[in-house]
Amino acid sequence: MNSGILKPASSPSSKTETSGSRDVLTRLRTDIVSSVFEPETRLKFADMTKRYDVGIGTLREALSQLSSEGFVTVEAGKGFKVSPVSAEELIEITDHFITFEKRAVREAIAHGGEDWETNIVAVHHRLSLIEGLPWERRMERHSEWVERHREFHEAIIAACPGRWLFRLRSIMFDQLDRYRFVTKRAPEGLGGRKLEEHREIMTATLARDADLACALIEQHIRDTSERAIKLL
Amino acid sequence: MNSGILKPASSPSSKTETSGSRDVLTRLRTDIVSSVFEPETRLKFADMTKRYDVGIGTLREALSQLSSEGFVTVEAGKGFKVSPVSAEELIEITDHFITFEKRAVREAIAHGGEDWETNIVAVHHRLSLIEGLPWERRMERHSEWVERHREFHEAIIAACPGRWLFRLRSIMFDQLDRYRFVTKRAPEGLGGRKLEEHREIMTATLARDADLACALIEQHIRDTSERAIKLL
DNA sequence: ACTCTTTCTTTTTTCGAAAATCTGTCTATC
DNA sequence: GATAGACAGATTTTCGAAAAAAGAAAGAGT
Structure with missing residues (x-):
């Protein structure tokens, strides 16, 4: 699916157009903050690399950063998920x-x-x-x-x-x-x-x-x- | 940060390096804390990958993490350096x-x-x-x-x-x-x-x-x- | 019915090559 | 002499393939 050459990023709200050039860290954080990904959602590399059109390594660095900011939680060997809210x-x-x-x-x-x-x-x-x-x-x-x-x-x-x-x-x-x-x-x-x-x-x-x-x-x-x- | 995983604790080997049992993040942080690298020292990938015997990507993730903990500072395109002290x-x-x-x-x-x-x-x-x-x-x-x-x-x-x-x-x-x-x-x-x-x-x-x-x-x-x- | 293997699939993690970027040096030109 | 451009070497940043680990499914034995 998503046969587009670049930037599938089919976010339901395609009003703000800037997202293409911003880096993956910022975009991912924005998407978590605005509940594009619900809490507890697993953030799989395969999906994320397609969505944000970046390599695995770059994505991993962004996720790792977000985990130290508290937006995602990481369990060794089990990957990353969106932190819960309460x-x-x-x-x-x-x-x-x-x-x-x-x-x-x-x-x-x-x-x-x-x-x-x-x-x-x-x-x-x-x-x-x-x-x-x-x-x-x-x-x-x-x-x-x-x-x-x-x-x-x-x-x-x-x-x-x-x-x-x-x-x-x-x-x-x-x-x-x-x-x-x-x-x-x-x-x-x-x-x-x-x-x-x-x-x-x-x-x-x-x-x-x-x-x-x-x-x-x-x-x-x-x-x-x-x-x-x-x-x- | 350091989640509840039990660490090896003791220093098993005679020399400081060798035995990459502990992960690079922990070792690098320890080395910065104990002033093995002086403040303002540039942490070049070529040196670091050899010292800690890990790949570039892994090292980058560790450095990125340390930057969000405040131990290293990063300037886009110019790499990482040990944060100053004052x-x-x-x-x-x-x-x-x-x-x-x-x-x-x-x-x-x-x-x-x-x-x-x-x-x-x-x-x-x-x-x-x-x-x-x-x-x-x-x-x-x-x-x-x-x-x-x-x-x-x-x-x-x-x-x-x-x-x-x-x-x-x-x-x-x-x-x-x-x-x-x-x-x-x-x-x-x-x-x-x-x-x-x-x-x-x-x-x-x-x-x-x-x-x-x-x-x-x-x-x-x-x-x-x-x-x-x-x-x- | 249950549990313990075994095998296969999915997902994460690591790694080094290649592209992009920066830094310093040299040369041409004014 | 000063400035700008260009080249070369060094360094960072990115990427995707391959290894490692976890999970799921099927099979054998009790």
Whole structure:
């Protein structure tokens, strides 16, 4: 089957066209985050190499990487499978992420300069361009939203000098993305609210009000996670 | 990371290399931790495949894994090199580790059962067998000490139910190991002191005195890290 | 009916050749 | 002398074939 010469990649959602050039690690992670592969699914080399059009070795390296990020689990001799999800894990991840993020925000506010501020304004604008859209159009560009949402939160803490703090936070953020996905098709509700929240977070941060920024971020994250828990 | 597979532990062969019984990932990590390769050293495939007697693909996977653990850094097209070390990073790692460890200890004390207690006593005994030795003999069995030391601290927090907390802690612990190595050849000093400290930590933990255990552990880690900072 | 082999199939894991990329050196040109 | 281009050697990255391991199915013995 799939007699096409290149790129079968018949993902059900063929809206975002960029996937062809991105590397297999990113594509595979995206597919796991967006539940193209359900939890516990075995990721067989034969299928995967065809789907992503890469060699076995390259694929194995990507899977190995994803296993250390926690997205897939590996059992020696039995191959790789998509890591399971659970409400308990989401609670724990949320908890860790909030702890990291609050700490990082304080550091960033303490150390950030003009470039940091400017970048926050810039990426927030990019994000608001999508969040300001009506519901259907937002859904169409969901994967873009995911990316810009990540960019925004990363920009906020970019001035944090602790590299490990940044790194640990990012691991948790990526994990949250996976759970965040389940709220994608949730009823409209907080769509416009998010636009508000992000603007408030930006304002507090640029005003160097660390306490307020932390409180807003904590609420922002907890809201999303709690919605996800209900849908799990 | 190091899943519960029992390792060969002892060094069977006279020379450092030969006998590729342990897998290349473990051996390479050990070599980096014990400064066989200095920081910033480029890890060329040609040399490495000969040294560890594995194929290019296998080696690449190991290096890739180590890069996500933070031991090596990778630049696309320019290969892998041993990550740099710095006093600043040690301070940050120490800080994160202590935060994780204290939290994990409290959880473990709250949740641990009889098996947990028993295992702590057992691995502490194994550790004390080395720490009770005179200085020269301790040095001879340093790599065994590293392993048993890890086992001991892992046993203390084994009952902690948070899997991500455990995981994040372990990443930091592995990083600390690398810095801990520089204190290996430090003047005798705290050799006997450590034996004391570990016994105190065990006693406090088994007595379910979380506050005391946390305080002891924090002191224990900070002492070691501060000694390392001076030697950096 | 059950279990222990044996054999065959599927899947993972390893390996080294070949392609792509980078680095440094030499030469032509201004 | 400085700059750009091109060549050669070294190094990384990719790929798929082949070996090793796991799983499934069939057969023999109890």
